[in-house]
Amino acid sequence: MLLIHGGAAMNSSIVKTSIMLAIGFIGGIAASNLPLAHAATENPDMASMKFMVSINEVKQNFVFADEFSGKYSKSVTLSSGANRTITLTPMIHEGMQVIELNDNGGITYMGLDGTTTNGKLMIQTRSVENMKAMARAQGWTLE
Helix, strand or coil: CEEEECCEEEEHHHHHHHHHHHHHHHHHHHHHCCCCCCCCCCCCCHHHCEEEEEEEECCEEEEEEEEEECCEEEEEECCCCCEEEEEEEEEEECCEEEEEEEECCEEEEECCCCEEEECCEEEEEEEHHHHHHHHHHCCCCCC
């Protein structure tokens, strides 16, 4: 589907991705300025927290704002033909709330509202709880 705006054609998934990236960037800035209310002495049940994930290759969008809790796994085939399996697991690591990113066996850690790029693959996560809190603080009424 193409959206025509001002004479220019734009792919709707590119528009959606751009909007989510902008929201994520703004959310990251807001979250970095919030008190460390969640960083803490308690260990919350990370498996029950809800997150959204978007997985994109520079050339295509594999997943857009797919909500998950507990563990998330997705296998994708890049335009080059390479296969990648992404597994995300929210956890406490060294006293910090993180999401473990397993990309074909390579393990790194992301913040709860983070974006990482590994080659041509970009993985973005957003805490649903943080997004709703930010929307409410901006006056939005949510269910």
